[in-house]
Amino acid sequence: MKKSILLFILLVSPLLLWAENLTLFRAKKIQATPYNSYTPGQILVKDGIIVKIGKSIEYPKECKIVEWKDLEIYPGLISPGSSLGLAEINALRATRDLSEVGTHTPEVESWVAINPDSELIPVARANGVTHSLIIPMGGTISGTSGFVMLNGWGIEEMTLRKKVALHLWWPGHGLTFPQPHDKKDPTPKSIEEQIKERKKRILEIDEFFDQAKSYQKGKLSKDSNFRKMPSWEAMLPVINRQIPIMIHADEKRQIKAAIEWAKKRNFSIILSGAKDSWKLADLLAQEKVPVIYRHIFNRPNHRNSPHDQQFRAPGILAHAGVHLSIGLPLGGWSSANQRNLPYHAAHAVAYGLSREKALAAITIEPAKVCGIANHLGSLEKGKQATFIATSGDILDIRTSVLHMIMKGGKVSLDSRHTRLRSKYLSRPRK
């Protein structure tokens, strides 16, 4: 049995440099969960799983010991949404696979198009990001996301969970205002028309889900005329309440409407983007809607809004009791910058978010959102041994990430950047 597991690991993870049965990791400090740390700390790992963790634990003599005397251990960081592997150089169309054409394409799946050899992936990893939710874009319903491990030979091995959530991009609820110079659109829609359209767009969403529901009924009825249709098939896990809906919305009114809609239809939702969500922090907490905040480094809505409004937003949400994850804005541009994930969270710390909540927002909370918290997101007995060793506080920019362990095995932190660095460091001085 043991052998077969070992064989399995060796087979599926040839990248792992060593995958012994038992390894003990000793470090200056282990941040096991956002709220619990051991100084010093030890982790005993068996077959890629944490067996024991604590300040001082008993371990068998024969196990291999990894000594990180001056280092701190953190759970691998989890990005709650990116286009890693789907976008390489955003300015070049040929390298973009991050969005599709069509307004309702629930059958589109993100993980099938990830380029495992994207140069962007090792760069994200280099700063401790071990996993990311990969989100398809385009249209109102863009498809389903996959949760991937940022290491592996191929997409089948890297994709830990398919169909994490269905992605619904809530229609804009803001008014568009008439611009006197806008020669292209000299007769902007009146405010009344816009209100009507807003309601109509929600009705359209309702209608789509009603149709999905009737498809489900049709399928159950085993009617001889029933035909399988890919779009509706893709909606079944949602209709059957097997997967949540991730709703992408930034404006207050959008968010409110989305919450009401989900409540009415009894869907479990996750709010993503959420720029103005701090205005609805209590409501979001009360309705237990997890929030992925993506606008810390965005500028405030109005020029006269407080300059630090976006910096303060995560603190307001966490304080109200919202389950908060922090991510980068979605899209091709941010794929290259996933390594800065901890600094998005860190920036909120000076503005009212506790360090614990900031850590949670890039580890355990996104793991929960992605339905993988039983295995990832914190360092606890029975969970996957996926962690990083750092020279200090992971939120501090001055800190370096020095080692990465995934499923108990060492993962390289080399990247295009370190390779180019080595190459040009060795250029003889002129």
Place this chain on the structure above:
Amino acid sequence: MLNIHKNFLFLIFSLVASSLNGDEFAFPGKKPKALDFHALVGADIQIDPKKRIKQGTLLIRDGIIQQVGKGFDIPSAYRIWKMEGKTIYPGLIDPYLLTGSNEPGLLELDHDQHVHATADLSFHGIPSTRSDPGGRGPGFEVSGVHPQNKLVTTFQPDGEKWKALRKNGFTMAHLAPSDGIFRGTGPCVHLLNENPNDSIVKKEVAQILAFDPVGKKETPSIYPSSLMGVFAVIRQAFLDVGYAQHQLSYHAKNPKTLPFYSHLGIEALSAVLKKQDAMPLWIESGSCLMTNRAIKLSQEFNLSPVLIATGDEWRRPELACSKSLSYISPLIFPALANLKEKEDWEQISLDQLRAWDHSPSNPALLVKKTKSLSLTTTGTNFNEFHKNLLKAIERGLTKENALAALTINPAKLLGTEKYAGTLEKGKFANLFVVSGESYFSKNVSIHSTWVKGTPFIHHVQETEKNDDGDINASKQKPDILIAQSPSKYRKPINKSASILFTNATIWTCAREGKMKNGEILIENGKISAIGKTLKGLDRSKIKLIDLQGKHISPGIIDCHSHAMILGRVNESTLPSTAMVRIEDVINSESINIERQLAGGVTVCNLLHGSANPIGGQNAVIKLRLGNSPENLLIKDAPKGIKFALGENVKQANWGDKYTTRFPQSRMGVKTFFENRFLAALAYEKNLTRETKLGIPQKKNLELETILEIIRGDRLIHCHSYRQDEILVFLRTMEKFGVRVGSLQHVLEGYKVADEIARHGAGASTFSDWWAYKFEVYDAIPYAGSIMHDRGCVVSFNSDSPDHARRMNLEAAKAIKYGGLSEMEALKFVTLNPAKQLGIDDRVGSIEIGKDGDFAVWSGNPLDYRSKCEQTWIEGTLFYEIKTFKKRDLEKAKERDALIAKAMHTLNSGKQKSVSQNAKAKFFRHSLETACDLFPHSCRSHENHKEGVHQ
């Protein structure tokens, strides 16, 4: 006729013989024309804004006021008009009736309209693939510059519009040309729909100049497509005129030389620059700050123009108004939109609400702050014009001033005050008659308008009268201004001739390194002492600030910013735009100043974008919040210019349409620089020859600027990415003896660090951006430290109004990637950029003799838990965390109060039947505020839509 006194008859024939010529004696079958003898009897007569006669008489003969007053006999030949209970006013004059095709409107400058383009990569300013021929025919070869156009040669009475004007009391107007930059002249006319020859009062009133980037309306755009381009065009045009004048006088003295021909455009502009009897210049600036620019430009060329106000002068009255200049203002006030939901109102910014509340007070402000105010109907409908006039009166414009603004003031501006503007004997019988006592009553009904003695009786429909106004008006509370001036929250927080900061951890970025428990003495804005415990000070006489162990760093210097630039950051049309200047378009009102001060930033290098190999001239500014654009400049900072290489200048990501402008390859980029530098040298040779021979020199602003570079008087800041292009650029510049000031971005600079160091160029790079386009695929975050280790002066810049708020943390990345010491890392955003900009003799470190520019941090500035708490520039506190919080609260309160007022206005039905235009105005962002809506960087996801990279 028989009863007419003989003498009188003689008088008529002698004075108005012309009116009884053949034309008047119509053929049979034609309706006979009435005799122009009118006596208006019994009305109150408003002679001029001050003087009023009760129940007087006014005699008109052949279009002229013959007599006005009381107690004289009315000769019997006169047709009597009984006008008891009415009031006669001097005919109103519109001094700026824009005339042209397609409903011409006032210039409303916009920051950029292309920002929501759906194309994958639409650049700011679609670049030109066209050469730039200007208009067809002789004249200046730049589009929009046609000062020789004379509207009088083609104008025709606009029947419907003029009828409407007359109906509203207007009798005379200046028809202003509406198209272009130098637009030409227009006539002053009586508003008569007859033979145009009879209505012309004056053939040319003024040369009209508008700051309109006309080239951006073309597809693809042509020069000038940016606001700064407009100023370069104006300067070059004036220089060309100067050259032509020199040529003419030279040839007059040297008749043997070949004759010199100037063209029509130059001749027309020469009239403006003449020392005597010059053609007046009127400037339509398009925004509040641009009015300030108009004033500065006029000083530069010694002109005294009439300015067309925008209605936005309330934003910075001290900058936009001048006591020595006359202003013409439209009366367009924003009208509230009937927004339904709370969230709709949340979308409205404080600035929009302020604009709504301030607008009606603006005319009174102009009266107070300028030489004279005239009003124009351009941009409003007449009903609204009158309503707005009353609103302005409610807000402090006196009736006397209001009438003057519609009569004698415009008459003076048009140079027609001798025969128009008042109801005095001998002037044109241009007047209008209202029922009742005043033109300034809510439901005024205009009985008749008389133009050159011709009566136009208006048949006022009773329905229009529904009189609810006057009685209610007295019951209604007067509308008072509650919005604050934007300057209120932009004042310095603290200032003192000498201040001692004690108990601080000082990051000097100088030899002293980091000093704990240190003290800094600032005297007259300069650092005069630094040390542990400064001796020899009378502490009782100095302002003491105990920093309680907090950290002081030098003010952060951002070597690459576009955050405070008005009206496009790229003049993207021509491959070399060395003549354009950021200095002309600095946005002192940008909210980015506040936001970046809050991140400890004190100096910004405002750069032109990277759309062309040779971009525009930069401006190095200090964030002295609340100052004028001029006072933001670091005046003695070395001059600089933006250059660019690679994908942007070869239009690689602009789409398939843009494949014809040279250069399209990196080969061409190098070729292009060589061409322009050699052209500048050839130009210099010509200048030297001309000086020797004493012949006039033709100044070329583009080549002048490049010459400055060659002479070492202007630093190049060159946008660059790939190692090959960096190296080739350095070598090309070396060939011309030029040392490059800084390489911007320089993301592959680490590959040629030794060469950069040896050349002596600074390297101003990003901390860790990469992969957003192909030429940055090899960018690595270690670039900064590698270049530093190999002897380059390295800085990290923002190129983004977002990153600029946290440059201290960007600097920390130099520690993470490459292991620099904390102090060396901090220098990446302080001393090193100061060196690159050539201002390290006064800023960049905490050293004696340097400017008192620094930030106070709650802890180590490289730590994410630290916040900037104070930002000082030259001993003045511009940012303080608690004061800003307080201001935020006050602004929030002000906003609530304005929304409450808006709701009340809407609910009480005060705002009725407003025009579409007025509603649109409510949503309009002024140029100064629109500038803040755009991120101007590729480094923000917000640019995803735009794909903009400066």
